[in-house]
Amino acid sequence: MNKQEAKKRIQKLREEISHWNYQYFALNQKTDITEAARDALKKELSELERQFPDLVTPDSPTQRIGSVLSGELKKVRHAKKIYSLADIFNLEGLKDWEKRIEKLVPREKVSYVCEPKIDGLHIVLTYKKGKFVRAATRGNGVIGEDVSHTVRTIESVPLKLKKEVDIEVGGEVFMSKKSFEKLNKSQKKKDQTLFANPRNAAAGSVRQLDPRITADRNLDTFIYNSDEPDRWEHKAGHDLSVALFSQSEILERLKELGFKVNPHYKVCRNIQEIKGFYNSVKKKRNDYGYEIDGLAIKVDSLEQQDKMGRTAKTPRWAVAFKFPAEQTTTVVEDIIVQVGRTGAVTPVAVLKPVSVAGSTVSRATLHNQDEIKRLGIKIGDTVVIQKAGDVIPEVVKVLERFRTGKERKFKMPKLCPVCETKLVKPPSEVVFRCPNKKCFAQQRNSLIHFVSKKALNIDGMGKSIIDQLIEKDLVTTPADILTLKKGDLLELEHFADKAADNLIKAIEKAKRVHLGRFLFGLGVRYVGEETADLLARNVLLEPSPTPRLRRAGRGRNRTLKEAIDSIKKMGLEDLEAIEGIGDKVALGIHQYFQDKNHLKLLSQLIKAGIKIDSLDFEVATQKSRITGKTFLFTGSLKKFARDQAKDLVRAKGGRVASAVSKRVDYVVAGEKPGGKFKKARELGIKTIGEKEFKKLIR
Ligand SMILES: [Zn+2]
Incomplete structure (x- = not known):
């Protein structure tokens, strides 16, 4: 050549x-x-x-990877001062801000761009004629450090833009939670200092002299501003000559130029919408692959931004709406144990009530005895607790300095605190269990599970009713629930004639059930909603005696008893042969259907009149357009309840997923679809509305 x-x-x-x-x-x-x-x-x-x-x-x-710098990082002066955002911590603060800025643009409508606020390191990238020339840290806003040699190793930072523009952009360098864990693991192996959090790790990686170290650490970026949109407008050449009017347009333009822009931003028309978006991001914050510490909220219109201007420290047209702190300290007043539906005994710390992540917390799970040992926790200790999303809080650290000597050690009881049966712990497990199948705690939790929304879905049968039914000795097993009479219910507190009628009706209705829901309701260990459905589909039909038809998956509808018998006959290997069922799950199913107490319960349930919903059989007998297709729902549907829509999909031979992945064929978006919708779009998954969904399942 x-x-x-x-x-x-x-x-x-x-x-x-x-x-x-x-x-x-x-x-x-x-x-x-x-x-x-x-x-x-x-x-x-x-x-x-x-x-x-x-x-x-x-x-x-x-x-991307150049030579190692000697000495220290060079100081650079920013072309324009880099401002940071004022923080607000609650809705009051948000409303006050709105009042202040509305005064600055009287009688104008203001809309906002809300972006998840990435907990990373702010950087400024400079491009000349579309070519990367410099990256600098924020520093004190006026003078930063030149980190071009390390930032250029980050693969999401374009070295050449799609247009030959002169531009300065700002954004965040961050480290994903996954990379952070990996980094700390390898630091530990090498006996080097661990990083406290992903932000510190990202900052430390960017400020390296040796770019090879940075290149190794899997940093990522989101770019979200350009302080000079007017320059794009006038000097950037003809194809970028469109004037930009808003922050949301800037984000789109940045993407077109080749920058990585966080797809989870949203334009909100008022405080109410901001609040909704804030709550949904807060709820999902643990699902993002990176740390988010709140929302950055900016007035969308650039013209309005100009009118509002800045104070000495911060722009008036933007704020950072921070999430409430997720860690706090409190005192462990006691450690008790709880018995779950499967008999698992979990130690729980009873805390002096404290507010964390926006809610008051008085209990934290300690998982098991190994965890108690690892933490070294004692009753009376001062501890750091952490709350992630809606899950039960955890104790992350004991502050031993506060010990007075009066703290007491926790000892796992030998007997079940509820039924006083001796607890057992298989050597391969970390969890103690109450082996008594008739244990009240297990009974109660099994009953609650059996009638719950995703199982038999008995409308109107809540925890307090179950408690009363057990108390009055009216119910001990799920089968008893199905044979309740109106007279039984009238014995309960505050139970009027009409309410009793309604509940009896709901029970009758629940007797026709999808096999999958029924199996889920049994509470077989490790069998969730989807596994129950997989299992159900495998036993619905009695395979045809004619080989040709059998191969085509044809057969006769089974009764509930026949379906259960066929599960009973399945060996571990048969169960594992079902796609989606692993060995642990197979063992759970196998053990359940060999246990004679369970078999007794099953025959009682059949006797009580439970039947497989005929809709179930349509799956097996006719191939629908959605057979084998996987659906994901996001947003609220108008015509269906979410669970009803899921049932329809399953009834037609489709599957339901709960997270976006390549496995998903259709994302059904209702009103106000969430981040799943955007992600699906990015992955190129087909997204459909409620109307199209209705057509598909017809
Ligand atoms: Zn017990």
């Missing part, structure tokens, strides 16, 4: 590589070519560059 040809080839290779990098790193899309294929392109490129060294340019993808 002569130099002229090499030059052309090099040009094409660079374009191809940056195209795939953009798809993969910035748009987060699954690419048609694998990483190995991208590497092959890079290898060919560096080979050519080695042959023709004078064709190497700084924006070549081979040039």
Whole structure:
């Protein structure tokens, strides 16, 4: 290849590589070519560059990792002061802010762009004619440090933009939770200091002198502002000459230029919508792969931003709405044990009530005895507790300095605190169990599970009714619930004639049930909603005696008894052969259906009149358009309750997923769809509305 040809080839290779990098790193899309294929392109490129060294340019993808800096990082002065945002911590603060800014633009409508606030390190990237020239830290806002050599190793930072523009952009460098864990693991192995959190780790990685270290740490970026939209407008050349009017347009434009922009932003028209979005992000914050510490809220209109201006420290048109602290300290007043539905005995710390993550907490799970040992926790200790989302809080650390000597050790009781049966612990497990199948605690929790929404869904039968039924000795097993009479219910507190009628009706209705729901309601260990459904589908039909029909999956509808008998007959291997059922789950199912108490219960349930809902059989007898397809629901549907829609899908032979993945065929978006919707779009999954969904399942 002569130099002229090499030059052309090099040009094409660079374009191809940056195209795939953009798809993969910035748009987060699954690419048609694998990483190995991208590497092959890079290898060919560096080979050519080695042959023709004078064709190497700084924006070549081979040039991400440069040489090690000596001395220290160079100081740089920012072209414009980098402001930080004022923090607000609650709805009052948000409302006050709204009042202040509305006065600055009287009689105008204000809308807002809300972006998840990434807990990372702020950086400023400078491009000249579309080429990366510098990256700097925020520093004190006026003077920062030059970190070009490390930031250019981050693959989501484009070395060359899609347009030849002069531009300065701001954003966040961060480390994903996964990379953070991996990094700390390897630090530990090397006996080096651990990082306290992903933000510190990201900052430490960017401020390295040796770019090879940074390149190794899997940093990522989200870019969200450009302080000079007017410059794009006037100087950026004809195809970028469209004037930008809003922050949301800036975000879209940044994406077009090749930057990675967080897809989870939302334009809100008022405080009410901001509040809703804030709550939904807060609820999902643990599902994001990176740390978020609140929302950045900006007035969308650039013209209004100009009118509002800045104070000495912060812009008036933006605030950071922080999440409430998720950790706090309190005192352990006692450690008790609780017995769950499967008999698992869990130690629980009884805390001096304390407010954390916006709610008052008085209990924290201690998981098991190993965890108690690991924490070294004693009754009377001062501890740090942590609350993640809606799950029960955990104790993360004991503050031993506060010990007075009066603290008491916790001892796992030998007997079940509820029924006084001796607790057992299989050697392979960490959890103690109450082996008494008639244990009140287990009974109560099993009953609650059996009637719950995702199982038999008996409308109107709540915990307090179950408690009274047990108290009055009216109910001990799920089968007893199905044989309740109106007269029984009238014995309960505050139970009027009408309420009793309604509950009896609900019980009757629940007797026709999808087999999957029924199996889920039994509370078989490790069998969740989806597994129950898989199992159900495998036993619904008695395979046809004619081989041809049998191979086509045809057969006769089974009764509930026949279906249960066929599960009973399945060996471990038969169960494991069902796609989606692993060995642990198979063992749980097998053990359940061999236990003679369970078999007794099952025959009582059949006797009580439970029947398989005929809708179930349609799955097996007719192939519908959605047979084998996987659905995911997001947002609220108008015509269906969420569980009803899921049932319909299952009844037609489809599957229901709870998280977005490549496995999903359709995302059904109702009103106000959440982040799942956006993610699905990014993955290129087909998204449909309620109308189309209705057509599909017809
Ligand atoms: Zn017990």
